[in-house]
Amino acid sequence: MKLSNNIIWHYMTVTKKNRHDLNGHKSCVLWFTGLSGSGKSTLANAVDYALFQQNCRTYVLDGDNIRHGLNSDLSFEEKDRKENIRRIGEVAKLFVDSGIIVSSAFISPFRDDRQLVRNMFEKNEFIEVFVDCPIQVCENRDPKGLYKKARSGMIPGFTGIDSPYEKPNHPEILIDTKQMTIEQSVQKIMDYLNEKQILS
Numbered sequence: 671m672k673l674s675n676n677i678i679w680h681y682m683t684v685t686k687k688n689r690h691d692l693n694g695h696k697s698c699v700l701w702f703t704g705l706s707g708s709g710k711s712t713l714a715n716a717v718d719y720a721l722f723q724q725n726c727r728t729y730v731l732d733g734d735n736i737r738h739g740l741n742s743d744l745s746f747e748e749k750d751r752k753e754n755i756r757r758i759g760e761v762a763k764l765f766v767d768s769g770i771i772v773s774s775a776f777i778s779p780f781r782d783d784r785q786l787v788r789n790m791f792e793k794n795e796f797i798e799v800f801v802d803c804p805i806q807v808c809e810n811r812d813p814k815g816l817y818k819k820a821r822s823g824m825i826p827g828f829t830g831i832d833s834p835y836e837k838p839n840h841p842e843i844l845i846d847t848k849q850m851t852i853e854q855s856v857q858k859i860m861d862y863l864n865e866k867q868i869l870s
């Protein structure tokens with residue numbers, strides 16, 4: 671059932687294109703997805719910094735941070751993860767509409783949910799970055815001690831242990847953080863943005 675009837679879209683005078691022209695670059699979302707500990711937050715932060723250094727308008731949306739506020743009512747059950755990603759997709763869309771280059775760092779374990787977000791955007795605006803890293807490596811890194819807790823049964827439904835992660839089939843960018851350094855990864859992403867003429 672549609673909950674909101676009689677709602678009519680109001681078109682604003684300042685367009686997304688106007689904002690791109692003002693900023694000197696286009697806007698997009700770099701959608702980092704991968705296991706906990708794969709390096710999503712590290713890379714989102716590093717790319718954000720690299721872009722900021724080039725005078726780009728940027729922002730990071732990070733799973734842990736958003737779950738402290740906007741999505742603090744959501745759990746890690748499948749239906750709540752779905753709602754988590756849907757809301758972040760909508761927030762990212764607002765940022766992209768405002769001319770900003772968004773780096774989002776959410777596990778976003780389900781293909782359908784990522785596809786739903788992709789469908790919210792225009793062509794070339796949604797850039798899926800698969801932060802690929804074997805679970806053994808993530809578990810060795812265990813930057814927050816969560817794998818240890820999950821293995822001891824303290825966090826039921828932990829992604830990669832007893833909750834699934836569905837790898838992207840055709841990500842725009844694949845980063846193997848077992849093999850690549852943070853600097854190499856940032857360079858690969860910057861090269862992609864330049865190649866797609868997002869930064870010009």
Ligand SMILES: Nc1ncnc2c1ncn2[C@@H]1O[C@H](COP(=O)(O)OS(=O)(=O)O)[C@@H](OP(=O)(O)O)[C@H]1O
Pocket residue numbers: 705706707710711733734737746750751752754755775776777778779814816825826827828829833
């Ligand atoms: N059950 C379970 N499974 C996975 N992760 C868990 C869980 N419980 C808490 N955490 C912590 O929450 C962070 C993931 O939040 P996300 O919003 O990115 O998850 S999701 O996209 O809704 O699946 C995740 O952050 P990252 O480690 O940065 O990925 C964890 O720190």
Ligand SMILES: Nc1ncnc2c1ncn2[C@@H]1O[C@H](COP(=O)(O)OP(=O)(O)O)[C@@H](O)[C@H]1O
Pocket residue numbers: 704705706707708709710711712713775811813846847848850851852855
């Ligand atoms: N090549 C790499 N790329 C990204 N992170 C790396 C890499 N090598 C080691 N790390 C480390 O792995 C950890 C990844 O943690 P984090 O970025 O919080 O991952 P996630 O956000 O996916 O949970 C950090 O401590 C980071 O310093």
